Amino acid sequence: MGRRENPIETTEPALSRLAAWLREQREQAGLTYSQLAVRTNYHATTLQRAASGRSLPSWKVVEAVTGECGGDLKTARRKWVHANYWAHVPRPSGSRRLRAPRRVDPQQVDSFADLRRAMHEMRRKADWPSLRELDRRARDRGGRLPSSTLALVLKGEAPLRKPVFLAYMEVCGVREARRALWAAAWDRTNNARTPFPVNSRTYQSEFTRAMQSSSAGTSTDILFRLWMTLRTNLAADRDDGPGHSGAAGRGGTDDNPPVLV
Structure with a gap:
C-alpha cells in the first residue's frame, strides 16, 4: 500500500473526521492513490489533498472516492456537509464543540452575529450554493448580490443591510412567512443598537x-x-x-x- 501517510494537518474537528474517513475508505478498499486516480479520473495529488485535512475537498471528489471505494454515500454526504459548515462558520474561540449549533430562532436573536449565523444556516439548507450562484439568482429576479460584498457581509467585515438580507433569504429559498420573521428580527436588532x-x-x-x-x-x-x-x-x-x-x-x-x- 506504499509508505505511511502523513498525519492529518487540520485543527478543525469536522474536517479532520472527514479526512480520516476518506483515508479509511481507501484503505478498506485496498487501493493506492494512483489506482484510485484511474478509477475516479481525479489526479492522485487531488485525492491525497482531499484526505490530508489541509483544505475542504469538493463534494464531487468526496463522492467519487466514496463510490469507488464502496463506501456509504449518505455518511459521506453528512460528514462533508458538517465539514463544509464549519469551513464557512468559524467556531467560537476555544470551542471544542463537535456539532453544528442549533437552529437560530428569529424571535430570540439579539445581534447581527446571530443574523449572520442564520444566513450560513439558510445557505446550508440550500445545499451551499456558491456566492456567484446567489448573485446569479438575484440578477434573475432583477436585483444584485455581488459575491465580493456578500463574502464580506458573511464574515462580519461589512454591514448587513436590510435589502441584502431580504434578497439573500429569497435566493436561498427561505419561505415567505419565515422571511417576514427574519425581517422583523433585523429591524429589532438594528433598532436596539442605538437606544x-x-x-x-x-x-x-x-x-x-x-x-x-x-x-x-x-x-x-x-x-x-x-x-x-x-x-x-x-x-x-x-x-x-x-x-x-x-x-x-x-x-x-x-x-x-x-x-x-
Whole structure:
C-alpha cells in the first residue's frame, strides 16, 4: 500500500473526521492513490489533498472516492456537509464543540452575529450554493448580490443591510412567512443598537470627566481611545448636516461601542 501517510494537518474537528474517513475508505478498499486516480479520473495529488485535512475537498471528489471505494454515500454526504459548515462558520474561540449549533430562532436573536449565523444556516439548507450562484439568482429576479460584498457581509467585515438580507433569504429559498420573521428580527436588532442619540457632545462630556479623574487612576489607554472617538464623532457631526444621512452606530455592523470611563 506504499509508505505511511502523513498525519492529518487540520485543527478543525469536522474536517479532520472527514479526512480520516476518506483515508479509511481507501484503505478498506485496498487501493493506492494512483489506482484510485484511474478509477475516479481525479489526479492522485487531488485525492491525497482531499484526505490530508489541509483544505475542504469538493463534494464531487468526496463522492467519487466514496463510490469507488464502496463506501456509504449518505455518511459521506453528512460528514462533508458538517465539514463544509464549519469551513464557512468559524467556531467560537476555544470551542471544542463537535456539532453544528442549533437552529437560530428569529424571535430570540439579539445581534447581527446571530443574523449572520442564520444566513450560513439558510445557505446550508440550500445545499451551499456558491456566492456567484446567489448573485446569479438575484440578477434573475432583477436585483444584485455581488459575491465580493456578500463574502464580506458573511464574515462580519461589512454591514448587513436590510435589502441584502431580504434578497439573500429569497435566493436561498427561505419561505415567505419565515422571511417576514427574519425581517422583523433585523429591524429589532438594528433598532436596539442605538437606544439613545450618541454624538460628539456625549463623548466630549465623557472625555472631560475622564481628564478630571485622570489623577485618580484613569488609564492613558482609555483617555487616548476617548480622544480618538471624540475626534471621529466631531468629523461625523460635521458631515451629518443637510445632504448627509445615516446615524452613527446603525446599519448592521458588530463593532462594539467605545469603552467609556
